[in-house]
Amino acid sequence: MSLTATGIRAGYRGHSVLDDVSLSIGAGETVGLRGPSGSGKSTLVRVLALLHTPDAGHVSLDGDRIDGARHRVPADVRTRIAVLFQSPRAAADPRLSLADLIAEPLRALRRPREHVAGRVAELADRAGLTADLLTRRPHAVSDGQLQRACLARSLAHEPRYLLCDEATTMLDASTQALVATVITEQQQRTGMGVLLVSHDPALLARRADRTEDLPTPPASVR
Numbered sequence: 001m002s003l004t005a006t007g008i009r010a011g012y013r014g015h016s017v018l019d020d021v022s023l024s025i026g027a028g029e030t031v032g033l034r035g036p037s038g039s040g041k042s043t044l045v046r047v048l049a050l051l052h053t054p055d056a057g058h059v060s061l062d063g064d065r066i067d068g069a070r071h072r073v074p075a076d077v078r079t080r081i082a083v084l085f086q087s088p089r090a091a092a093d094p095r096l097s098l099a100d101l102i103a104e105p106l107r108a109l110r111r112p113r114e115h116v117a118g119r120v121a122e123l124a125d126r127a128g129l130t131a132d133l134l135t136r137r138p139h140a141v142s143d144g145q146l147q148r149a150c151l152a153r154s155l156a157h158e159p160r161y162l163l164c165d166e167a168t169t170m171l172d173a174s175t176q177a178l179v180a181t182v183i184t185e186q187q188q189r190t191g192m193g194v195l196l197v198s199h200d201p202a203l204l205a206r207r208a209d210r211t212e213d214l215p216t217p218p219a220s221v222r
C-alpha cells in the first residue's frame with residue numbers, strides 16, 4: 001500500500017518545475033522531502049494530493065493509477081489523501097467558525113448531522129481545541145489554534161495519506177509538538193502514511209523514516 005508519484009513532469013504555463021520526479025510514501029511511513037526554494041516541493045505535494053494534473057507521469061493510490069485531478073477524481077478516492085498547508089489563514093474560509101471549518105469536508109460528502117457533530121467534537125478534542133475556540137472565526141484565534149483546526153479538518157475522513165507542506169514552520173514549539181503528537185497517534189491508530197516537506201534538518205532527522213531530495217531547479221524557473 002502506497003501513494004506513489006512516478007516519472008512526474010509538472011509545472012505552470014508551459015514551464016516545467018518537476019522533470020521525471022518519482023516519490024513513494026508507504027502505509028504507516030513518514031517520508032521527508034527537502035529541496036531548495038523553488039525546487040517544486042509544493043508542486044509535488046499538489047500533484048500527489050490530486051490537485052494538479054501532471055504533464056507526464058502518474059500518481060498511484062494503493063495500487064490504482066489515478067487519472068486527472070480535483071473533481072475529475074471520485075470523492076471517495078480524493079478523500080483518502082489530505083493536505084496540511086503552511087498557512088492556515090490561506091487554507092481556511094474566514095467566514096466559518098472553527099467548528100464549521102472542521103465539519104466542512106464531512107458536510108461536503110453529506111454525512112448525517114449527528115455523525116458530523118460527534119466527529120467534530122472528537123477531532124477538536126484530539127487537536128486540543130476547547131468549546132470556546134470552536135465558536136470563533138479565524139480572525140479571532142491565533143495561527144497555532146487555526147492550524148490545529150486545519151489539522152482536525154484534515155483528519156476528518158481518516159485519510160490514508162497526509163501531506164504536510166511546511167505545516168509547522170510558523171508555529172511555536174508547543175504547537176509544533178502537539179501537531180506532531182496528533183499525527184503520530186493517527187499513524188499508530190490507522191497506519192496513515194505521512195509526507196513531511198520541510199527545510200528543517202532537525203525536524204526531518206527526528207520524524208522522518210527517510211528523506212528524499214529535490215534537485216535545484218534550472219535557472220529559467222527559479
Ligand SMILES: Nc1ncnc2c1ncn2[C@@H]1O[C@H](COP(=O)(O)OP(=O)(O)OP(=O)(O)O)[C@@H](O)[C@H]1O
Nearest residue numbers: 012017035036037038039040041042043044221222
Ligand atoms: N500557480 C503558479 N503559477 C506559476 N508558477 C508557479 C505557481 N506556483 C508555483 N510556481 C512556481 O513554480 C516553482 C516551484 O514552486 P514550489 O512552490 O513548488 O516550490 P517549493 O520548492 O515548494 O518552494 P519553497 O521552498 O520556496 O516553498 C517556483 O518557481 C514558483 O514560482
